[in-house]
Amino acid sequence: MKFSVCIKQVPDVSAPISIKDGTLTQDSDRMVLDAYSASAVEEALVLIDKHGGEVQVVLVGPEKAKETIRKALAMGAASGVHIVVDDVSGLDSGAYAEILAAWHKKSDYDIILTGKQSQDTDAGLTGGMLAWKLELPYAANAVGLTYDNEGGKLTVTRQGDSGQEMIELTSPCLVTCSNDMNEPRIPSLKGIMQSKRKKVETLQLGDLGLDPDTLSSKTSKTKGQGYKEVPGREPGKKLEGDPEELVTELVGLLENEAKVL
Amino acid sequence: MSKILVHIATSEGKIKRSSLEVMSYCKTLADKNSMTLEAVVLDPDPAKYTDQLNTYGPDKVYQVKHPIFKNHLNAAVIEALSKVIDQSGPRLCAFASTESAKEVIGALAARHDAAAIPDVAGFTINNGSVDAERPVMAAKVLSKTSSSSELVLVSVRSGSYDLAENPGNAETVAVDFDFDESGLRAVLKEVLSSAGDKVDLSEAEVVVAAGRGIKDENGRKLVEELAETLGAAIGASRAVTESGLFPATLQIGQTGKVVSPQLYFAIGISGAIQHVAGMANSKVIVAINKDPDAPIFQYATYGLVGDLFKILPPLTEELRKIKGA
Ligand SMILES: Cc1cc2nc3c(=O)[nH]c(=O)nc-3n(C[C@H](O)[C@H](O)[C@H](O)COP(=O)(O)OP(=O)(O)OC[C@H]3O[C@@H](n4cnc5c(N)ncnc54)[C@H](O)[C@@H]3O)c2cc1C
Ligand SMILES: Nc1ncnc2c1ncn2[C@@H]1O[C@H](COP(=O)(O)O)[C@@H](O)[C@H]1O
Numbered sequence: 346m347k348f349s350v351c352i353k354q355v356p357d358v359s360a361p362i363s364i365k366d367g368t369l370t371q372d373s374d375r376m377v378l379d380a381y382s383a384s385a386v387e388e389a390l391v392l393i394d395k396h397g398g399e400v401q402v403v404l405v406g407p408e409k410a411k412e413t414i415r416k417a418l419a420m421g422a423a424s425g426v427h428i429v430v431d432d433v434s435g436l437d438s439g440a441y442a443e444i445l446a447a448w449h450k451k452s453d454y455d456i457i458l459t460g461k462q463s464q465d466t467d468a469g470l471t472g473g474m475l476a477w478k479l480e481l482p483y484a485a486n487a488v489g490l491t492y493d494n495e496g497g498k499l500t501v502t503r504q505g506d507s508g509q510e511m512i513e514l515t516s517p518c519l520v521t522c523s524n525d526m527n528e529p530r531i532p533s534l535k536g537i538m539q540s541k542r543k544k545v546e547t548l549q550l551g552d553l554g555l556d557p558d559t560l561s562s563k564t565s566k567t568k569g570q571g572y573k574e575v576p577g578r579e580p581g582k583k584l585e586g587d588p589e590e591l592v593t594e595l596v597g598l599l600e601n602e603a604k605v606l
Numbered sequence: 607m608s609k610i611l612v613h614i615a616t617s618e619g620k621i622k623r624s625s626l627e628v629m630s631y632c633k634t635l636a637d638k639n640s641m642t643l644e645a646v647v648l649d650p651d652p653a654k655y656t657d658q659l660n661t662y663g664p665d666k667v668y669q670v671k672h673p674i675f676k677n678h679l680n681a682a683v684i685e686a687l688s689k690v691i692d693q694s695g696p697r698l699c700a701f702a703s704t705e706s707a708k709e710v711i712g713a714l715a716a717r718h719d720a721a722a723i724p725d726v727a728g729f730t731i732n733n734g735s736v737d738a739e740r741p742v743m744a745a746k747v748l749s750k751t752s753s754s755s756e757l758v759l760v761s762v763r764s765g766s767y768d769l770a771e772n773p774g775n776a777e778t779v780a781v782d783f784d785f786d787e788s789g790l791r792a793v794l795k796e797v798l799s800s801a802g803d804k805v806d807l808s809e810a811e812v813v814v815a816a817g818r819g820i821k822d823e824n825g826r827k828l829v830e831e832l833a834e835t836l837g838a839a840i841g842a843s844r845a846v847t848e849s850g851l852f853p854a855t856l857q858i859g860q861t862g863k864v865v866s867p868q869l870y871f872a873i874g875i876s877g878a879i880q881h882v883a884g885m886a887n888s889k890v891i892v893a894i895n896k897d898p899d900a901p902i903f904q905y906a907t908y909g910l911v912g913d914l915f916k917i918l919p920p921l922t923e924e925l926r927k928i929k930g931a
Contacts, residue, residue: 500795
């Protein structure tokens with residue numbers, strides 16, 4: 346069974362952010378492996394441990410993103426593919442899906458995993474777009490995966506609006522993964538050493554018959570127009586005291602001030 | 607600019623409030639821009655929603671009737687919506703940002719070569735461009751995103767718009783829809799629902815949410831009693847869905863659901879950005895936490911510093927008196 350796991354490099358969202366004239370700046374320029382992508386890698390590794398097979402990771406991003414591929418290799422992926430795009434600022438999920446589709450059309454896989462969304466943009470589009478472009482059956486927001494060796498079927502438990510749905514997919518297929526699915530492993534020292542010797546294939550957009558200008562001007566159908574602050578909340582009241590006092594005070598406020606009871 | 611098409615999400619025989627919020631806003635938008643407002647319902651019995659829909663003033667309602675829509679199967683939803691999109695030819699197609707919508711919107715956009723702007727906190731139409739604002743970076747900032755594509759799909763976070771009735775009398779169109787499941791390489795095997803699914807969290811007026819501070823079964827019981835007294839839906843932080851104290855369906859936040867109730871209780875929740883991403887739009891936030899420096903207090907309308915095990919019993923009792931009266 347061959348897994349192809351799409352992984353994204355994202356800024357560390359926990360670093361402090363500021364906005365000036367619509368432009369976002371972060372205190373740290375630390376880039377990390379997207380948490381949802383990491384869960385996808387973890388899940389693939391768990392499944393090949395059980396059923397045999399191989400995990401390849403694919404990333405679209407600048408030169409610097411190679412460190413994120415190494416991270417996935419250190420977790421245990423066998424090889425990486427780096428599709429180099431120096432300037433990703435004009436690309437949206439539609440463009441990433443187009444690039445990933447071009448790569449997968451030339452490559453060979455049984456199951457594609459992506460994150461259900463990415464940690465920085467929360468778009469949640471790439472997986473569904475990619476599945477459509479490759480004409481694959483898919484399920485989104487997976488919280489569990491089991492594989493049946495005999496029939497080549499993958500059973501996905503996905504978190505729906507209420508309750509969970511179990512969907513059986515026939516490979517080749519695509520699944521988008523929630524980070525509720527597992528706890529991604531921390532690479533061991535041995536894993537890190539081994540990752541240095543693993544193969545990372547590097548491609549340019551031209552190798553896939555794609556052109557950077559078309560991808561940002563046409564394929565990306567949405568345009569970022571800058572950032573703004575989230576409207577702040579009115580400062581609230583902090584109540585301290587013994588429990589009975591707190592309760593009396595709170596209930597009074599809910600009844601008479603907030604009028605929500 | 608001609609038409610806005612709104613997808614109507616239903617659950618348990620009712621239209622979801624989040625879809626009605628989208629309808630309410632799209633009606634205003636359509637009137638302002640001289641556009642037609644259309645709605646589409648996929649359901650085993652779509653006609654039963656027409657009266658309720660008419661309260662929100664669509665000009666036309668597409669009804670796609672098929673037993674398969676009892677459950678959510680993405681291939682069927684995509685096929686049906688595509689058909690209606692082709693028939694209607696909207697400029698904008700709007701969804702409430704439910705899990706089911708999230709699952710199909712990317713594939714639909716790819717199929718129609720359309721733009722998709724998911725999970726927006728607000729949007730408008732200006733001179734042929736759809737301009738939206740959406741939370742990014744774990745909802746720490748809003749990104750302004752726009753598109754001038756011929757077809758734009760947007761999904762809207764619940765609670766972004768108020769309900770506004772606008773009675774009308776829509777033309778209804780029954781859409782022919784045959785769907786052959788046999789060739790599908792995706793089969794819905796089972797729907798597992800848990801006790802917490804009875805109250806729809808993302809629509810609830812009052813939410814009582816539990817965090818790691820509740821520790822164990824005892825804490826869970828206290829939270830359940832408070833919720834019951836208030837007729838509230840129960841929500842949870844990731845820490846307690848992970849530990850299994852509450853089912854994953856109840857998770858609120860970046861990975862979980864977005865809620866926007868009138869009243870939100872955060873009980874033993876620290877207020878990590880990923881949790882706040884799902885609840886910051888609540889009207890009144892009450893936080894109970896023993897750590898006076900917990901970040902949740904930055905968002906709380908009323909913050910109670912103290913031990914939840916000591917505060918919840920008298921709180922539930924006091925509220926029971928009021929509610930019982
Ligand atoms: C990509 C990503 C997505 C995520 N998505 C989500 C999401 O959707 N939803 C979500 O919730 N989290 C999410 N998280 C996890 C999030 O970062 C936090 O780890 C989580 O919200 C913490 O849950 P908590 O507040 O219950 O626990 P903690 O942070 O451990 O806080 C427990 C709190 O309880 C208080 N407490 C303890 N005992 C008592 C007592 N007796 N009385 C009163 N107070 C007490 C403590 O002071 C503390 O503040 C996500 C993380 C990542 C990386
Ligand atoms: N540049 C990229 N390279 C590889 N995979 C990506 C890239 N962008 C998005 N993905 C995958 O698609 C998922 C969802 O991304 P998005 O649709 O942008 O929220 C991510 O979690 C990744 O698995």
